[in-house]
Amino acid sequence: DVQLVESGGGLVKPGESLRLSCAASGFTFNSYTMNWVRQAPGKGLEWVSSVSTGGTYVYYGDSVKGRFTISRDNSKNSIYLEVDSLRVEDTAVYYCARDPGAGNYLDYWGQGILVTVSS
């Protein structure tokens, strides 16, 4: 079975950094584009970032560009999201999701991990 398990969330102060991880299993990881999507409390889904199969191509949403960095390690079947200069408005549940192509659709999602930014 396809499994995506996020980790690394928690409570941090504004301006601090965090590293989120997503461990994948049950499929050929290096064949899929991977994504981060978040949902702030009471808000809708917001796409955060994508990384191509080999890690060469990365894309970011406007609200996180310059502060977040996505990467992947195909030897560990994992993706990561380095989140720097955190803001209160970055408080959200962060989901990782896979895309069988690039810009196709997100067919499997993890259960999500909560990041709370508060002083």
Added chain:
Amino acid sequence: YVLTQPPSVSVAPGETARATCGGNNIGSKSVNWYRHKPGQAPVLVMFYDSDRPSGIPERFSGSNSDNTATLTISRVEAGDEADYYCQVWDSGSDQWVFGGGTKLTVL
């Protein structure tokens, strides 16, 4: 690129629910739809406008033309109650775009 969804739709059990997604010339893009229940992972319910993933009942269908995409749920059940989001890939900005979501309430 902006996708516009009505905040809410309400239907009685057994009726047909339609969630719309408006966007400039959205008919030229492929639209995906996701169902999201509180505390759960989002679930893909429609891709490439009108293709159903395995496990999604035939009651779910999709269409896309001109400036509006539509997710139609026939014979609505209590278990269909959720937030539904449309999504497209905007090749102009190389970004995924989500609509604001529509909350489906089953009366």
